[in-house]
Amino acid sequence: VQPPEKPLQAEEWNRLRENFKSAEIFEEVMLNSMIRCKTPIDVAKSLLTHVAECNGDIAYRTLVKYLALCVQQGQVSEILDMYDILKGRFKILESGAYSLLIRGLSNSDQWRMALPILEEAKQIMIPSRTSYESCIKAASRHQETKLAFELYREMLAKGVVPTLDVLQSFFDFSRGMKGAELQEELFGILLYLRENQIYPHKTFMRSIKLWFESIPGGNWRGHLTSIKDSGQCPVCNHQLEDSDLTEEEYNNLSERIIRDVIHGADTFRKTSPQEFEAFQTFVEKRLPFDIVIDGLNVSHIKPKKMQCENLFDAVNSLAKENVRLLVLGRKHMLMNSANWKREIMKEMQNKAHFFFAENISEDDPFLLYATLRSGKHCKFVTRDFLRDHKACLSNTLTRHLFRKWQRGHQIVVSPSVEGRHLNFLPAFRYDCVVQTTGDTWHIPYKDVFEEKYSFQVPRKWLCIQQKL
Amino acid sequence: MQSANMLLKKLLRTSVLPFAARHGMKKNLFPLSRTLSLSHCLKQDNSCKPSEKLDLDAWKKVMKSGLQEEVSETVPEPQELSALAAARETLEMWRLAGKLVPENISEEQLKMFMECPSKSAKKKYLKYLHLKELHKKIDKKKMEEKREKKLEAQEQTSKTDETKKSPFLYLWSSTMDKAYNWRAAQSMIFGQPLVFDMSYEKEMSIREVSNTVKQLVLSESSNRRSADPFHIHFCNLKDDSLYHKEFLKHYREAWDKLLITVTDQCYTEVFPKDKLVYLTADSPKVMKTFDHDKIYIVGSMVDKSIKTGVSLAQAKRLGLETAALPLDKYLLWNRGAKNLTLDQMMHILLTLKDTADWKKALEFVPKRKYSGFVNKSVNELKKSLDLINTLKFGKRQEEVQKKFAKSYPKK
Numbered sequence: 001v002q003p004p005e006k007p008l009q010a011e012e013w014n015r016l017r018e019n020f021k022s023a024e025i026f027e028e029v030m031l032n033s034m035i036r037c038k039t040p041i042d043v044a045k046s047l048l049t050h051v052a053e054c055n056g057d058i059a060y061r062t063l064v065k066y067l068a069l070c071v072q073q074g075q076v077s078e079i080l081d082m083y084d085i086l087k088g089r090f091k092i093l094e095s096g097a098y099s100l101l102i103r104g105l106s107n108s109d110q111w112r113m114a115l116p117i118l119e120e121a122k123q124i125m126i127p128s129r130t131s132y133e134s135c136i137k138a139a140s141r142h143q144e145t146k147l148a149f150e151l152y153r154e155m156l157a158k159g160v161v162p163t164l165d166v167l168q169s170f171f172d173f174s175r176g177m178k179g180a181e182l183q184e185e186l187f188g189i190l191l192y193l194r195e196n197q198i199y200p201h202k203t204f205m206r207s208i209k210l211w212f213e214s215i216p217g218g219n220w221r222g223h224l225t226s227i228k229d230s231g232q233c234p235v236c237n238h239q240l241e242d243s244d245l246t247e248e249e250y251n252n253l254s255e256r257i258i259r260d261v262i263h264g265a266d267t268f269r270k271t272s273p274q275e276f277e278a279f280q281t282f283v284e285k286r287l288p289f290d291i292v293i294d295g296l297n298v299s300h301i302k303p304k305k306m307q308c309e310n311l312f313d314a315v316n317s318l319a320k321e322n323v324r325l326l327v328l329g330r331k332h333m334l335m336n337s338a339n340w341k342r343e344i345m346k347e348m349q350n351k352a353h354f355f356f357a358e359n360i361s362e363d364d365p366f367l368l369y370a371t372l373r374s375g376k377h378c379k380f381v382t383r384d385f386l387r388d389h390k391a392c393l394s395n396t397l398t399r400h401l402f403r404k405w406q407r408g409h410q411i412v413v414s415p416s417v418e419g420r421h422l423n424f425l426p427a428f429r430y431d432c433v434v435q436t437t438g439d440t441w442h443i444p445y446k447d448v449f450e451e452k453y454s455f456q457v458p459r460k461w462l463c464i465q466q467k468l
Numbered sequence: 469m470q471s472a473n474m475l476l477k478k479l480l481r482t483s484v485l486p487f488a489a490r491h492g493m494k495k496n497l498f499p500l501s502r503t504l505s506l507s508h509c510l511k512q513d514n515s516c517k518p519s520e521k522l523d524l525d526a527w528k529k530v531m532k533s534g535l536q537e538e539v540s541e542t543v544p545e546p547q548e549l550s551a552l553a554a555a556r557e558t559l560e561m562w563r564l565a566g567k568l569v570p571e572n573i574s575e576e577q578l579k580m581f582m583e584c585p586s587k588s589a590k591k592k593y594l595k596y597l598h599l600k601e602l603h604k605k606i607d608k609k610k611m612e613e614k615r616e617k618k619l620e621a622q623e624q625t626s627k628t629d630e631t632k633k634s635p636f637l638y639l640w641s642s643t644m645d646k647a648y649n650w651r652a653a654q655s656m657i658f659g660q661p662l663v664f665d666m667s668y669e670k671e672m673s674i675r676e677v678s679n680t681v682k683q684l685v686l687s688e689s690s691n692r693r694s695a696d697p698f699h700i701h702f703c704n705l706k707d708d709s710l711y712h713k714e715f716l717k718h719y720r721e722a723w724d725k726l727l728i729t730v731t732d733q734c735y736t737e738v739f740p741k742d743k744l745v746y747l748t749a750d751s752p753k754v755m756k757t758f759d760h761d762k763i764y765i766v767g768s769m770v771d772k773s774i775k776t777g778v779s780l781a782q783a784k785r786l787g788l789e790t791a792a793l794p795l796d797k798y799l800l801w802n803r804g805a806k807n808l809t810l811d812q813m814m815h816i817l818l819t820l821k822d823t824a825d826w827k828k829a830l831e832f833v834p835k836r837k838y839s840g841f842v843n844k845s846v847n848e849l850k851k852s853l854d855l856i857n858t859l860k861f862g863k864r865q866e867e868v869q870k871k872f873a874k875s876y877p878k879k
Binding site: 007028042045046048049051052053056057058059060061064081084085088089090091092093094095096097124125126266268269270272359360 | 523524525526527528530531532554557558561562564565566567587752776777778780781782784785
């Protein structure tokens with residue numbers, strides 16, 4: 001339906017309604033299309049008047065639709081009126097109306113009115129993150145940074161994940177402002193990014209840079225750069241952190257992997273107790289390995305080649321002097337078949353240790369176990385992103401540890417462009433995460449806003465250093 | 469109270485509007501018919517003639533004036549709201565906002581609603597209740613229609629009262645029941661056992677358990693009706709388990725008269741291990757033929773969250789043979805998980821037992837899951853597969869081997 005351009009008389013509305021096929025939802029459909037066409041609210045008002053005259057009442061959802069229209073057009077007095085009407089009519093409202101009211105008011109001079117409404121919304125349910133976002137932005141826009149940070153902390157305490165937009169707004173609104181306390185708060189946000197392994201996008205990065213450079217008397221300078229493979233920053237020559245876990249973290253992670261990934265709810269799902277025990281004794285006897293290879297994964301790299309041939313190539317290019325290799329596979333690889341030639345398999349077993357799991361067992365958990373058991377220097381080779389195994393871990397902290405460890409220890413193989421040989425993308429020598437030494441900050445950032453894969457790691461960095 | 473008011477007003481409106489429209493009546497007649505409830509509207513209408521400027525905020529006055537009535541009504545209500553009442557109120561608001569919320573909700577359901585851990589869980593639960601309510605309503609309506617038709621038909625037949633001559637008494641359903649029970653009793657002595665493994669209760673949510681039991685009830689009934697029923701065993705079924713409670717809900721007194729074997733023992737204790745075959749979609753082995761000497765086990769589990777390998781793990785633990793239906797061999801799989809419902813499994817197994825015809829048996833796989841049967845015979849398929857393989861490796865295979873032998877000579 002096309003909404004009218006001018007307010008209509010009751011009979012004109014009646015005529016429109018009669019022409020509409022389902023009269024019961026006429027108002028809603030009409031208001032929806034008004035929101036879509038950004039029709040002036042006077043037209044909507046005339047519709048409401050008509051409805052009120054016919055029914056003596058207006059349904060709640062119609063009122064909310066009208067409220068949405070007012071919010072869209074920033075009609076503050078109208079929003080306040082709506083609040084009065086709704087409050088008069090209903091004891092409590094539902095979350096949709098609350099967030100509309102909050103959004104509408106926090107964008108206006110009456111932004112303080114949004115705060116009691118936020119309080120009210122808390123009574124029935126945890127407010128949405130956009131509601132918090134509106135209030136925080138309003139508060140920091142009006143230099144009420146203390147209030148803004150209070151709301152931010154409350155949001156975190158409630159387990160509501162802040163949008164990157166809110167975090168960015170803190171940096172935008174604090175630009176040029178003085179105060180050690182404020183500085184600490186913003187550093188706190190950067191550490192929040194670090195702990196949760198969140199990478200800011202390009203515009204957010206720019207806000208961070210501008211804020212640093214605007215701190216009065218701070219003498220901060222920011223540069224965009226990319227870090228060398230060695231982990232050294234080309235701007236300040238600072239060596240970035242490596243992804244090694246502390247002793248405690250390392251033990252914690254190994255324990256969790258055994259408990260959650262290998263055993264899980266039922267050891268028989270992925271392997272069997274006998275098999276796992278056999279594998280453990282196998283590994284203990286031959287420790288430590290330098291590189292653990294997921295045999296089946298590597299064998300599928302080039303689909304045109306025989307699978308054992310692919311594996312053979314990989315083993316050959318990784319086998320060097322004094323490098324101890326472990327290849328994990330399944331028993332079917334030992335059966336002489338079109339893809340698995342016995343001679344080649346024999347040949348390979350001279351160069352590396354092999355463990356063959358049952359055909360119905362999963363080999364990835366073994367891969368993780370063997371690598372972790374071998375120690376911090378040990379790397380593993382697979383193209384798998386290991387997302388399903390990460391998902392088995394029971395808490396976010398361990399998942400973050402797992403990601404960090406994975407970044408530093410996974411070698412990714414891919415066929416080279418001309419297809420002759422294999423490419424090995426070495427594991428990172430440094431950890432890709434927001435980091436600081438006090439007088440420097442290094443912040444990795446994403447080029448595009450939407451890069452949603454957790455395994456993708458940005459290559460671009462913001463280097464910030466303080467010249468004293 | 470409020471909703472009752474609204475209903476009244478709506479009724480008024482719907483009865484007046486078409487009338488006015490039909491007779492081409494103008495607005496001046498319109499408010500007159502509603503003088504009793506809406507005096508303030510009348511006043512405004514009189515003051516606002518079509519030619520005058522519209523009073524755009526008139527609706528606000530209506531809304532605010534309605535408010536005073538409300539207030540006087542709501543005063544005697546107690547001020548403090550218990551958690552339940554608050555939840556009820558939230559629900560009411562959601563309903564007014566046009567979300568999918570049931571009209572009536574019991575205390576128990578309300579508690580379930582409050583225990584939902586997140587907002588989305590709450591929404592899902594309410595939608596489920598809403599749809600349930602809707603289906604119930606539709607069913608009720610259909611029942612009433614049917615009853616009316618039946619009454620009509622009866623009236624007509626009573627007019628033409630004329631008993632048809634027939635050598636049989638009209639006793640169909642009870643006679644059929646007797647016949648079915650006779651067969652089921654026979655199957656309990658001579659029939660091939662079919663085991664349902666009831667050990668998955670802790671893997672499932674309450675809703676999944678109740679779905680499982682529904683499917684089992686369907687399976688049991690289709691088994692009873694078949695020409696040569698299985699001897700059904702419910703193994704690992706503990707008394708007072710959720711399964712048991714749900715069964716009692718469905719069967720009531722009939723539960724003790726069912727011609728099946730129910731035991732809390734494991735099937736490994738009841739049957740020799742080497743005869744057992746665990747049917748699971750995760751099995752690496754594919755069933756080729758139906759073996760009349762084997763005892764097939766079906767896991768009584770509905771897993772909406774697709775927990776892979778649960779029943780395979782069970783079979784592994786007990787060291788049992790496993791098998792999967794040859795779905796890929798006979799069907800061009802389209803979409804959906806390969807695990808089938810228990811009643812579908814029952815139909816398939818029954819058909820296999822009677823006919824040994826895979827095509828006929830796999831008709832019971834839901835049509836949405838496959839796009840058709842594999843037409844070619846197995847031999848032809850094998851030939852084309854071989855062809856693909858020779859194209860892929862073919863001559864090259866020998867070449868590769870030679871190259872290998874050259875570049876990596878044996879020590």
